[in-house]
Amino acid sequence: MIRAIALDDEPPALRVLTHFCQQVDFIDLQKTFTRTDEALQHLTQFPTDLLFLDINMPSMSGVAFYREITERSAQPVMVIFTTAYAEYAVEGFTLNAVDYLLKPFTFERFLQATSKAADFYRWQQQSDKPIDTSLYVRADYTLHKIMLADILLIEGLDDYVKIHLRSDTPTGTPRPVVARMTMKTILERLPALDFIRVHRSYIVPLNRIEAVRNKTLFIGNREIPIGASYEADVLSRFRL
Structure with missing residues (x-):
């Protein structure tokens, strides 16, 4: 109860x-x-x-x-x-x-x-496990530990994904991590309550979305399109 x-x-x-x-x-x-x-x-x-x-x-x-x-x-x-x-x-x-x-x-x-x-x-x-706060991804012959809170968005590039990260330093945003992995595979490794696929080429964290307008998501200075086949799922999250 x-x-x-x-x-x-x-x-x-x-x-x-x-x-x-x-x-x-x-x-x-x-x-x-x-x-x-x-x-x-x-x-x-x-x-x-x-x-x-x-x-x-x-x-x-x-x-x-x-x-x-x-x-x-x-x-x-x-x-x-x-x-x-x-x-x-x-x-x-x-x-x-x-x-x-x-x-x-x-x-x-x-x-x-x-x-x-x-x-x-x-x-x-x-669940007996604590909620995951990080993701391990192999790229450039290195196993990278990526904090989920640092992910700005994930971009699909054929058989690769590009994980864009935020930075806590004034020197600029760190280089994205590019890994050989499909969007479907990485989505399955992300917490469903926190991340959503909004386009064939984009997965975004819900808490990074600053605004939604005209089938477009705004994250920082980036505009992410909402794909037609993902629109219903995206809008159901926001009940728009």
């Missing part, structure tokens, strides 16, 4: 969530809150697996609230963002949200989002 709470400054929205949670047998909505301070106190005192979180709140945005609790916790709480404003979708997914519910949402859409949370929860419970 997934232990959940909901935070929204609008009581009617909380009543909808309460009603929907009562119709599924794997969510235990333990409490609802209209104030961020009360929700934060509950999270520090009681184990919680899932947070239904409104983004547009008067005292503190849901994004800022989730960042704060994530910094305090070694094991981040799963979050499903709820809001009436579609423009917040990309910002929500940069925080690795399980899903994003655009108000007013149907029970079917709610069930789809919570089923994703249940799948991820089961994976967490069954």
Whole structure:
């Protein structure tokens, strides 16, 4: 059973969530809150697996609230963002949200989002391994350790992939790692919740996407096209 709470400054929205949670047998909505301070106190005192979180709140945005609790916790709480404003979708997914519910949402859409949370929860419970934070890739006769957090994007070049990396130094971006590997192979080695294939030639980390416009993703100063055969999957992540 997934232990959940909901935070929204609008009581009617909380009543909808309460009603929907009562119709599924794997969510235990333990409490609802209209104030961020009360929700934060509950999270520090009681184990919680899932947070239904409104983004547009008067005292503190849901994004800022989730960042704060994530910094305090070694094991981040799963979050499903709820809001009436579609423009917040990309910002929500940069925080690795399980899903994003655009108000007013149907029970079917709610069930789809919570089923994703249940799948991820089961994976967490069954896995004895820590979540991978790095990837080993052989290139130029060398085995490279690549931190997942450093990946800006992955570009496919026939039977090779070019892994573009960020840099923490002012001297510039490091040279990309070019490895003999297919896009399908490297995608299978990446965490599905964090990376998505958006084009025949591109895989990107969700938390690197800064904006989506006209079938184009913006990552830093780069524009990445969304391929026609990948469009439905990409848009389903953002519910645009």
